[in-house]
Amino acid sequence: xxxxxxxxxxxxxxxxxxxxxxxxxxxxxxxxxxxxxxxxxxxxxxxxxxxxxxxxxxxxxxxxxxxxxxxxxxxxxxxxxxxxxxxxxxxxxxxxxxxxxxxxxxxxxxxxxxxxxxxxxxxxxxxxxxxxxxxxxxxxxxxxxxxxxxxxxxxxxxxxxxxxxxxxxxxxxxxxxxxxxxxxxxxxxxxxxx
Amino acid sequence: xxxxxxxxxxxxxxxxxxxxxxxxxxxxxxxxxxxxxxxxxxxxxxxxxxxxxxxxxxxxxxxxxxxxxxxxxxxxxxxxxxxxxxxxxxxxxxxxxxxxxxxxxxxxxxxxxxxxxxxxxxxxxxxxxxxxxxxxxxxxxxxxxxxxxxxxxxxxxxxxxxxxxxxxxxxxxxxxxxxxxxxxxxxxxxxxxxxxxxxxxxxxxxxxxxxxxxxxxxxxxxxxxxxxxxxxxxxxxxxxxxxxxxxxxxxxxxxx
Numbered sequence: 001x002x003x004x005x006x007x008x009x010x011x012x013x014x015x016x017x018x019x020x021x022x023x024x025x026x027x028x029x030x031x032x033x034x035x036x037x038x039x040x041x042x043x044x045x046x047x048x049x050x051x052x053x054x055x056x057x058x059x060x061x062x063x064x065x066x067x068x069x070x071x072x073x074x075x076x077x078x079x080x081x082x083x084x085x086x087x088x089x090x091x092x093x094x095x096x097x098x099x100x101x102x103x104x105x106x107x108x109x110x111x112x113x114x115x116x117x118x119x120x121x122x123x124x125x126x127x128x129x130x131x132x133x134x135x136x137x138x139x140x141x142x143x144x145x146x147x148x149x150x151x152x153x154x155x156x157x158x159x160x161x162x163x164x165x166x167x168x169x170x171x172x173x174x175x176x177x178x179x180x181x182x183x184x185x186x187x188x189x190x191x192x193x194x
Numbered sequence: 195x196x197x198x199x200x201x202x203x204x205x206x207x208x209x210x211x212x213x214x215x216x217x218x219x220x221x222x223x224x225x226x227x228x229x230x231x232x233x234x235x236x237x238x239x240x241x242x243x244x245x246x247x248x249x250x251x252x253x254x255x256x257x258x259x260x261x262x263x264x265x266x267x268x269x270x271x272x273x274x275x276x277x278x279x280x281x282x283x284x285x286x287x288x289x290x291x292x293x294x295x296x297x298x299x300x301x302x303x304x305x306x307x308x309x310x311x312x313x314x315x316x317x318x319x320x321x322x323x324x325x326x327x328x329x330x331x332x333x334x335x336x337x338x339x340x341x342x343x344x345x346x347x348x349x350x351x352x353x354x355x356x357x358x359x360x361x362x363x364x365x366x367x368x369x370x371x372x373x374x375x376x377x378x379x380x381x382x383x384x385x386x387x388x389x390x391x392x393x394x395x396x397x398x399x400x401x402x403x404x405x406x407x408x409x410x411x412x413x414x415x416x417x418x419x420x421x422x423x424x425x426x427x428x429x430x431x432x433x434x435x436x437x438x439x440x441x442x443x444x445x446x447x448x449x450x
Contacts, residue, residue, distance in 0.1 A: 078293040175400075
């Protein structure tokens, strides 16, 4: 029972309280770049959920059974980045051959995630916080869900912003960043949850 | 005998000329990195660590210097190995080289500056995926000789350090009324705490990009070339990918 409670705390903590983009600033490039329309934002979000969950599982297994076993934990940064990059490439190839429909939906976003800092960030956080494999997967999933929530909300706001009269210098990115800042303030409210 | 003397004299003067050229080039690279193509203020690359660690000027300085070391060394090594790395696997090769230097620097920080290491936390290993480093490897070090590449790395790193320290200073001043840890504002100044926390980073960056947009518009009116300004993450991800931020790990399409 205790462990289920612990997993729930991680689920809420990683998705809402310490949101990956709004309080940790990981994965900002796709967050700012692919948030113009709600449906592309949702597509990016699902690709991120898919890749981060898979990557934290693979990274967790490799850390426990290879790096710890041979006492080469210090190689984790190199190993993780290579594993993640290769994994995304394999996922892309596999989806193209086996599930064309899913590839159609996620394919465009996959290359963008290859060196996304959020993926590597989750893998390293899992090691630093000494999470087990299952806890690590839950943490990865929750982080990615947090990313999806943030990017979909931002895309929704941006669609409305299109019709507003914004000062010339603030058109485009500055306005998006201000919106993200206000969202970050709103997300501070979640810190009372835990 | 005299002929040989003449020859060696010639080669000496040629060498001196080359060295002078190299010095000029090194200086030009430093200027380019710090002012003309400042990675943060002009190119807007590597914004994730910029926003995350600039809660105080000291943290910004530490992160900037750490990145400088990694950037200079990886540029040097990649430039030395540029004849050996096959074109098709260059991105994985760059990543391995960069990740090795990051690991070395991280172990050194753990041993000698544990406080800074703790303050920067997960952002030290994440230097690996900083767009600036992969971007410089791809666009400069891979096609230029070692010495200019080294200075290109140092220049870009110094530009990054200056930018991070400035942003950190502004946030620390507004958010805590301090500069480098010393209180300098009068007691009547009530710190705006939000600037030292996560949302403040977005506001500071928004102001920065707005200023940049203004400068760009003014430059365009005056007929200056502003194509280099803000070509990083400020547009969208597709722009970033040219700089190596979201490059394909193994790009076979480009080859064929």
